[in-house]
Amino acid sequence: MTDTAQTEKNAGWGSKESRAKLAKRHRSEKIFKSLGLGAIIIALCMLTTLIVSITSKGYTAFVQTRFDIEITFSTDILDPEKTNDPEVLRAASYGSLVRNALRSEFPDVKSRKELRALFGIISKGANVQLRKLVMETPELIGTTKTVSLIASDDMDMFNKGYIERDIPQDDRRVKDNEIRWFDQLDSKGAVKTVFNSGFFTSGDSGEPEIAGIWGAAVGSFYTLLITFVIAFPIGVMTAIYLEEFAPQNKLTDIIEVNINNLAAVPSIVFGLLGLALFLNVAHLPRSAPLVGGLTLALMTLPTIIIAARAAIRAIPDSIRSAALGLGASRQQTAFHHVLPLSMPGILTGTIIGLSQALGETAPLLMIGMVAFIVDIPGSVTDPATVLPVQVFLWADSPERAFVEKTSGAIMVLLGFLVIMNALAVLLRKKFERRW
Structure with a gap:
């Protein structure tokens, strides 16, 4: 074999220089693939973190705390003239029904300050809830019925574990007496966590427990x-x-x-x-x-x-x-x-x-x-x-x-x-x- 042929052979695909270039190209390709895979993994991790963060904070919005309270639909409050006039029923004081029911449930609460706190465990939306119930079923007037009333936002947060009972009273929104009333209702099986249908059927509100989308x-x-x-x-x-x-x-x-x-x-x-x-x-x-x-x-x-x-x-x-x-x-x-x-x-x-x-x-x-x-x-x-x-x-x-x-x-x-x-x-x- 001539020197020229030997040189061409050494310079071909089997030469040391060619193998080194090929190895370098393969190495570069592996690095590029690794970088691409790493970018995908980082993006998936960030997306997972975002979804988990939102879900962990938001899934409880789909459930709601309610209290089973025995409501007396007093005729003197709802329809004193016994006319069954829808306008009279619509203008009645349904908040009085809730307050009377809570007084009956907790007769030991006497002071004005404690009564105000007691009435605050029920959402203001309970008034609208009772009005709708009476307007749909006027036969309830004069009867007593257990109604599942919407809890206030603080009691809802407490029931869901966002407000801890072990920290000092001054550092939490729910006070000791409210926790005592909650435990009393819970011991009777009157505290329930239900699907929050109002989140999907209601409009916006200043009260978070009744606000919807x-x-x-x-x-x-x-x-x-x-x-x-x-x-x-x-x-x-x-x-x-x-x-x-x-x-x-x-x-x-x-x-x-x-x-x-x-x-x-x-x-x-x-x-x-x-x-x-x-x-x-x-x-x-x-x-x-x-x-x-x-x-x-x-x-x-x-x-x-x-x-x-x-x-x-x-x-x-x-x-x-x-x-x-x-x-x-x-x-x-x-x-x-x-x-x-x-x-x-x-x-x-x-x-x-x-x-x-x-x-x-x-x-x-x-x-x-x-x-x-x-x-x-x-x-x-x-x-x-x-x-x-x-x-x-x-x-x-x-x-x-x-x-x-x-x-x-x-x-x-x-x-x-x-x-x-x-x-x-x-x-x-x-x-x-x-x-």
Whole structure:
């Protein structure tokens, strides 16, 4: 073998230098894989920590403490004239029924200070609870019945273990006499922990034990409905025009650049735009889902347009050429062939855009949807709030009971977001076409 052939052999794949380079490349690939795996593990750990933290604080919001109290529905208090007039029954003093029942249950409590503390173990929402019960069943008047009354927020926190009885009295909100009354009721089996249906069926309240998310959930529904009705058709039509009909010139280039820039604009800027345009100029009702939906539609439009354009662009040109070759017009090609085939991607982008809108707070704060709203909105023009704003309001409240309400509302909001994103994945999997 000549010296030249030997040199070429030594310089080939089997050479020491080549093996060293190959080993280095394999080592670099392993390091890159390890870094990627490490990043995934760190992200999963952080996500798990977040979910566990929220769940550990919020799962107790779905249960509620109640006291079984024997209530005498006194005729003298509820209907002294015995008219059965609904207006008379509605205006009766149901708080007196609760106070009389507690006096009978704890006859040894005499001083005004202790009586005030005793009456405080029952929620103020018990008055509304008894009124609703009597209005639905007037036959209760003049009878005595054991009713499961809502406990106050402090007693609820104590029953759930958030307030410890072993610490000094001055360092806890529940005092020794209240603990004694609680233990007395508990010994009789009158303390119950039940599913908190009111959390899902009630509106907001200043009393944390009766505050619920239904008003915010309805407000979110109306707001997202307006957002979808406005943003979806405009976004899809814009995408179709830009991809299928618009000429390539400086004007369309400027439009495309601005659409991409608007997708990166901070959401609070859209809130300022909504404040100036819909409230100050159009004079639409403040704090209404109509204004919130219009504002979020402006914010969601760029996302829907970009997603729709990407879905339309992914349709092979052969589809267009075949339709045009068979005599279809450009409009028929776009709406009868391209749009149906791109609809899975468009719907996926739309749902993701709506998910982003569902979690927005800053734009809605600018248009006044941060107001304290007790009533459930009945239309898109009624005052309302949304779930993220409700979380913001509860997080700013000093009561300990609102901490679990905040975490519980976050869990519900995350549940909605997971469902919407899962729906986007299912739609894409179901209607996806492979070319």
